[in-house]
Amino acid sequence: MSxxxxxxxxxxxxxxxxVAQSQTIVLAEYRGIKVADITKLRATARESGVYLHVLKNTLARRAVQGTSFEALADSMVGPLVYSMSADAVAAAKVMCEFAKTNPLLVVKAGSMAGSVMSADQVAVLAATPSRDELIARLMATMNATTAKFVRTLAAIRDANGVVDAPAEVAAEAAAV
Incomplete structure (x- = not known):
């Protein structure tokens, strides 16, 4: 139906x-995939905050016209599913993870920060930790440094016998 x-x-x-809200767009060919599999892909994308859409390439070219993704228009050939996300790696992760379990989905290209990426570059992007994962790692590192500093100070305090000092002062005060 047209x-x-x-x-x-x-x-x-x-x-x-x-497209205006997205940091990344990934294109994948879906030729031969069953409807049930596409439905699973859509559910996974929805859970990850990825906008997934199958549309005509001419309409997609018009949608990216005048944006940083305009260079991707040359890659828009054949039956494609378009995935877009505000998270820089979410769209690539969803498409590459699904392509691992379903070989009929073939990642063709992607675009991020105004540059076009090949399928291999999209796979590398998908292996990159997400923003939330990177923040969690940073916070763990910062917390570990602080905790180590506190443990060092406690060890110094214990080595100098400061722990026993308040007990001795309390005993002297009680004796008087």
Whole structure:
């Protein structure tokens, strides 16, 4: 079923809004994938905060026109599923993880920060920890440093016999 002009304009406006909020776009060919598998992919994408859409390439080209993703237009050939996310690695992770279990989904290209990425570069991006994971690692490192400092001070205090001093002062005060 073909879309009329107004429906096409609505689709382009919706996708353009998603493109404007996205840091990354990943294109994958879905030829031969069963509907049940695409439904699983959509559910996974939804859980990860990734916008997933199958649309005509001409409409996708119009949606990215005038954005930092415009260079990706040359890669928009064949039956493609478009995934976009505000998180820099989420779209790549969702598509690459699904492609591991379903070989019919083939990651073709991607774009981030105005540069076009090959399928191999998208796979490298997918292996990168997410922003939340990196923040958690940073906080653990910062916390470990502080905890180590506190343990060192406690060891110094214990080595100097400061722990026994308050007990001795209390005993002297009670004797008087």
């Amino acid at each position: 879309l009329n002009l107004q429906e096409k304009q609505t689709v382009v406006a919706e996708v353009s809004a998603q």
